[in-house]
Amino acid sequence: MTIGADAVAGLPVPSGGRWMRLPRAGAVVNGAVPLVVPALLLVLWAVAADRHWMSEQVLPTPALVWDTARDLSADHLWSNLWISVQRLLLGLAAGVAAGAVLGVLMGISRRAETIFYPTFLALVQVPTLAWIPLLIMLLGLGEALKIAVIVKAVVTPVAIHTHVGVRDTDPKLVEAARALRLPPWRRFRVLTLPAALPAFMTGLRLGLAQAWTSLLAVELLASAEGIGFLMVWGRQLFQLDVVFVCIVVIGAVGLAMDWGFHRIDGWVVRWPRPAVGARPAHGLGRVGGWPLILPAALLGLWWAAAAWRWVDPAFVPSPPAVFAALRDGLADGSLPASLGASLQRSAMGLLIGASLGFLAGLALGLFRVCERLFGGTLAVLRLVAIFAWLPLLTAWAGLGETAKVAFIAIACFFPMQVATQRGVAGLSPQLAETARVLRLGWWERLRSVILPGSAPSVFAGIRLALVYAWIGTVGAEYFMASGGGIGSRMIAAQQIFRMDVVLCGMLLIGIVAAAIAWAGTRIETLSTRWRSA
DSSP states (O other): OOOSSHHHTSSSSOOOOOOOTTTEEEEESSSSSGGGHHHOOOOOOOOHHHHTTSSSSSOOHHHHHHHHHHHHHHHHHHHHHHHHHHHHHHHHHHHHHHHHHHHHHHOOOOHHHHHHHHHHHHTSSOOOOHHHHHHHHHHHSSSSHHHHHHHHHHHHHHHHHHHHHTSSSOOHHHHHHHHHOOHHHHHIIIHHHHHHHHHHHHHHHHHHHHHHHHHHHHHHHHHHSSSSHHHHHHHHHHHHHHHHHHHHHHHHHHHHHHHHHHHHHHHHHHSSOOTTTOOOOOOOOTTTTTTGHHHHHHHHHHHHHHHHHHHHHTTTOOOOHHHHHHHHHHHHHHHHHHHHHHHHHHHHHHHHHHHHHHHHHHHHHOOOOHHHHHHHHHHHTTSOOOOGGGHHHHHHHHTTTHHHHHHHHHHHHHHHHHHHHHHHHHOOOOHHHHHTTTTHHHHHHHIIIIIIHHHHHHHHHHHHHHHHHHHHHHHHHHOOSSSSOOHHHHHHHTTTTHHHHHHHHHHHHHHHHHHHHHHHHHHHHHHHHGGGG
């Protein structure tokens, strides 16, 4: 998953003033309240399985899942999990090192920022998932593929946040260091590094979440071992008890990583941290043709590699071949049709997921009893990597449009829910007191105070949901390759070694992702501009 969603989803929800209270909500305020919903779900699951509301193959009993968990624990569950963790650690180390070096370089050198940053941002617009068909063709299905996918997922957030942290070091501190004539290395160690560390840790946290999600995606798609492969194996044999066990393990690993990172972050960064991006961004100014150097060099290298056959043209087609495939796809209407199907699917999933996420976040932010009942359960479910739900979803809903739209809706739900909840719960208690003094009714409070006051957070959630809808669409079409769509087209092209079509698909996915990011930012800006009036 790209940068952004976890930037909201990974932060604690503030407990501000409560605007509305359910009748007699204070009667259920004890430590057992957060366990009510999990207990009810467990009872419902047991009753549904016992009364065969669904077949046992589709909905195994809790007892069967427990027995399977014990059997897998004694057999190959932990060995497959350890393989996944090893891949994660190796890719994380390489991605963090590369991202930190690139971020520091762009942060301390204006020329390096000018040369690398535009190209870097352009490549970032192509989601990690869209690189998988290309990487499969170039690297095969071995370990190199998994590591490359993880590195791609990690480099982006680490580099961007490190760049911002280094670039936005307090100018007064920089001036003081110059006045003291500190040597460059000492200045970097005692000033730049501590100043950039909070932003770097934010990028590391996002990178860790994206690395775990991307690893599961590539293991589901192309792997013969690992926790993702174990889920696919269980799904193919229609042993959904195995899938349930893997989902629980993946959620537990996500919870452990989240808890562990909180502890490490609190230990490493023990001073107040400003919000990333609170300082005005530095423009590139007049830099002439510097930003074009790297794209021109990469294009020249690509052209030379194809023209002189440094690599097989079947794996790396020439730029003219890619543009010819793009022209043909546009001329015969196949590319617009695929893109239209994907956008329609994305819009439907976004509408459902973002609407449900908004309502859930509103309820959790307004009513303490809702937060106590459902907040913990939703937080745990959020830590289960999104692609872990795919085997279960396809078993229950098949491979058609329903499953695809449901997957996209799940991807959009959590960013919207957390952003809305944070916006509502973080409203000033003084506003709540003013609303009570004015004796505003529920609807008037909601319309005139709560929604306008939480608008920045809500529209930030919409922007993240837009991004996740598109990523979820590409993922759904990869794993449920039917019914058309740009992702299905890329997978089909990869299977017949049509790399020109794969690269066309990557180009279109990147363009749409950039357009969505721009539109989301514009919507957020226009919808909240009254706050700066």
